[in-house]
Amino acid sequence: MSTQELSKRGAVWLDALTYSAPLQAGYPPSVRVVDARLGEHPARFIAVVPDPDNAFPRARSGEVGLIEGWEIARAVREVIDADAGREDHDKRAIVAVIDVASQAYGRREEAYGIHQALAGAADAYASARLAGHPVIGLIVGRAMSGAFLAHGYQANRLIALADSQVMVHAMGKESAARVTLRSVADLEAFTARVPPMAYDIDNYASLGLLWKLLSVRNADAPNGADQSAVEKALQEAFDEIRADPSRGLGSRLGSAHRASSVTVRRKLREQWR
């Protein structure tokens, strides 16, 4: 990962969607927080971006580390607290702009409980959703593993750009091969036959977890049409969330590839009493 060029996508899309509105002060360079609008509605946009000068050496390439997890949590909880007295239809939207390489892998991270930092972030997004805030996850680059669990996976609706650099996965290929005692070539052969193992966004879309997969011309440097398309999708997602009485994640269960997830829930309900 360290040899890869640092991704600018999170920063680029955050800036485009907020019309270069100023960053909220008081956050570290790796967590960008912008208060702007989603159509006519006020919204908070949050992105985790690479910071080559991050004090934690293992979190310099856009990973979600200790500080990033807890700062995401703070950014989300500020909105929850500020809007606590408002009616549901008045609660601000929260948009997670997602381009996260991974969680941070390091000794310091484990020592200071990075699992707890990511729980802080996931908790904040889930609590915002339960409190009635429309939460939308917009995947513009990588959405990897624990980083995605902390930043975006708790959203009411997920949108992804249809682009070869957009990917969702539980673990990088080399590590996944090592842990499952396979070669990378074997792993890749299986991904062709087993959709949940694939790394590309089209296979991911087949799992029914995305609300929408959006084609754009240039995911690295969006043109006007790209930006409009994403803004329109965000607005539609917002409207759909507002119209949906459920505050859970049930809208992700519709795909044939999740038939077992549905079967398990149905049987549990039958046997529950």
Add this chain to the structure above:
Amino acid sequence: MDTQALLERQSFIELDARSRAKQLLDAGTFSELLDPFERVRSPWLARQGIVTQADDGTVVARGELDGQPAVVLAIDAGFQGGSMGEVSAAKIAGSLELAAEDNRNGIPMRAVILFETGGVRLQEANLGLAAIAEIHAAIVDLRRYQPVIGITAGPIGCYGGMSIAAGLCSYLIATREARLGLNGPTVIEQEAGIAEFDSRARPMIWSFTGGEQRHRTGLVDVYAADDAGAIRAAVIERFRAGRPEACRSECVAGFLQRLAEVDPEAQVTPQQAAAIYSKGFRS
């Protein structure tokens, strides 16, 4: 512990998932949902030439705990490293969702999760990850009504996305044998190099992520002996205590305050982590 007490003690770690659930619940109240005879297996493993298991490695046990309705979700360390596939994770998420629904209908259903898991089952990668997000969602929902108690006893411990789930629980109980951490030692070594983390250095691994250190650093609430009776007593005591004022994952300002005391340039020792984190996270 004297010899007689040692002989009379029922080890928790040595029990399989089903027996652990039985030991925790009030005697005679255990009943299993979606048991192995239902044969709801992983639809993804067979096509990769991997033998499936009839319960997919998760036991859903309904019964009573301290006379109150309860569900115990016990992960089987013996199947695929306790990893979360589509089915095993859906059994946990679906049960927690029903428990929250019960509470909304006036039934005080409680949940205990026995974390013995490496996290996502990589052979079902994205469906495991998605289902873990659903477990997270369900814990945060249910926790609003009743404490959700997590236990990690060992030998596997609790890793990956499920360590985040543990971090969302109202209370956590761990033994000395257990480890709790986001990234498994092998993966850290693969990603960051052997100087950062040597996956064969067992004492080093336990010194940072073992149950005793996690208790010392305030990342688990109860450090328990490997004794089924003692663990059941700790669970009952926490349920009687009720929901905590704030869950650990809600202590945002407190953790940021402690992390500001860390010198991120220097490599860390277990003593340093304990010195800073033992001050607590209430801000």
